[in-house]
Amino acid sequence: MAGIFEVSSVTAMVLSIVIAYFLGNISPSTLLAKAAGKDIKKEGSGNAGTTNALRVLGKKAAVITLVIDIGKGFLAVKVGFLLAGPMAAMYCALAAFIGHIWPVLFQFKGGKGVAVAFGAILGVNWQLALLALAIVAVTVLLTRMVSMGSVIAAISFPVLAWLLERDFFWIGCVMAVIMLYAHRSNIGRILRGEENKLSFKKK
Template identity: 40%
Template sequence: MLSAVISIVVSYLLGSVSFSIVIAKWLKGIDIRQHGSGNAGATNTIRVLGKGPGILVFFLDIAKGIAAVILGYWLGSEQFGEWTAALSGLAAIIGHNWPVWFRFKGGKGISTTVGVIASLAFLPALIAGVVAIAAIALTRYVSLGSLLFAILTPILIAIIHYSLPLFVISLVLCLFAIVRHRTNIVKLVKGTENKLGAKKGT
């Protein structure tokens, strides 16, 4: 039990390392939350700093999720290893969204969610990821792709790779994504959402 708690706490602290904020501060001396959409994530990093830093943030945020799941499996007991891994992944995403190091104002957690889900259930994550990428490529709406990934994941886990811990965590992550993207959803419905490549966006 103690090892599981340690894994969850460490995963939250790891998730709280906002690479978008760190890299923007290092490269330009700015707080990225005060530029572009104000979101501390890969998409806004691309808009504000360019493709190179944005792609780096994307993969580093994914790595946080993978590391949290690995830590959960390592420290989790044989009986509750999957629960510990899933909860550690969730903790990393919570850390990304509400980072203790940066006054609890972080990103939307999609990149870290990709790392977590890919580590826990690779095939559902792969299929949802392909659909999300296709949607982004066709519409240039990153928010639409992110929401599709989050919504499809629990459905695909239920169909392809069902386990109670993964299904429960994927539902929670889906709810997180919808809540964090609520303004984007309104803009998508109204047709005013910013597309990838625009100078400003959400």
């Protein structure tokens, strides 16, 4: 399916990827923390994502961060599709993901990419996204570690992509590797038995 603009396919693809990257740069937790007189990069885990937003800023900020991070990934894919077609949309998923983790607007210090990856994959193939989400949820319930859910989902994602959205396979592999790299400190703590665990008991 052709894009909506009558420009060269290469130009349209490059434009869509650049837009997707800068959409990924949007950091709600960083902006909310700044409004509260805090620096999200210097508090809690130092990560500009939903979990640290919850820890540092509270539930409302965490929900806002989660919704915007998912939304920007989804929007980036749709922009790619409208400007240059399905293949560009898949590259836009990667661009938004990279833009979130290494945002040029915030000195290349972003989040770990879980929410934006979900939103981007949701834009590519909703079944693939929901299956990955199910893996995260089941893993978190079994281990009580959010990071473990992200790690297991990243490891299994190339297989899921091969089965459900084969055109996305190689891009999915790159995203999975970056996701594991972003969680390298968590993986180290998991291996040492030091990773924080959730408590499902009512206080």
